[in-house]
Amino acid sequence: MTSMTKNSNLRIGLFDSGVGGLTVLRQIYRQMPQESILYFGDTARLPYGTKSPEEILQYVREIIDWMIAQGVKMVIMACNTSSALALETVQDEYDIPILGLILPGARAAVQQGKRIGVIATPATASSNAYGRAIEEVNPTVKVWQVGCPEFVMLIEQNQIDSASTKEVADKYLQPLIEQKIDTLIYGCTHYRHLEKVFQSILPPSISIIDPAEYIVVAAEKELELMGLKSNQAPAPTRFCVSGLTQQFAFLSEQWLGFLPSVEQVQIDEQLIAINEL
16 A cells, blocks of 8 residues: 555545446535545546447556546546456556445345346446346346446436437336346446436336445445545545536536536546646
């Protein structure tokens, strides 16, 4: 552990391909209000769910390198695709705690039901990360996973309330309903933004698991264990994106309740400097 990471008042680094990670950020605000956050949305390269494992690993390494250069004590992958494809590799490569969504979400789902559906990006679904994690916790549980390539872009384009979004959601959910699932996992942090759409389609008996809630519980335990919980008032959240700032800020205001100041950051192996816009 480097001396930098021993400073309990450093920020927590939180990243996603776009606005999906705001669902995790909201949970941090509720559960760990004393913590300062560095949020990065890799909007220039979204969606992650259709990228190759090699591309995802490269992106994740670049983001973590940049976050460490900014000074963070922990990194939370608020992205299921990254968690599924890169978490174990980077946990071995870096000396700061790095948390992913899959295992906290799987543990919570197994406590709820025996017939579990997972909606996720194609990359997360094909990785079978949730299937493996659930089997590890309870091998008797049945799991069905559906790759949903259209959801992320519909959300990023603010099409949440459109009729076509409900049609797409119905197409993805019906196979799981037919399997008589009792629990549904949001296998992508973006999907919480579609909760009203899902609730209009799903039978009310199906429990919904949002791993965002459970990764924050895991993060707090980890910080406590390492003596890294903040002991001072938080700094304002720093929002950074690799793409356009205005669209991200507009969507963020709807979901966070305030209009954030957003920086555009170019991230590559040379860690090009930040240009505040």
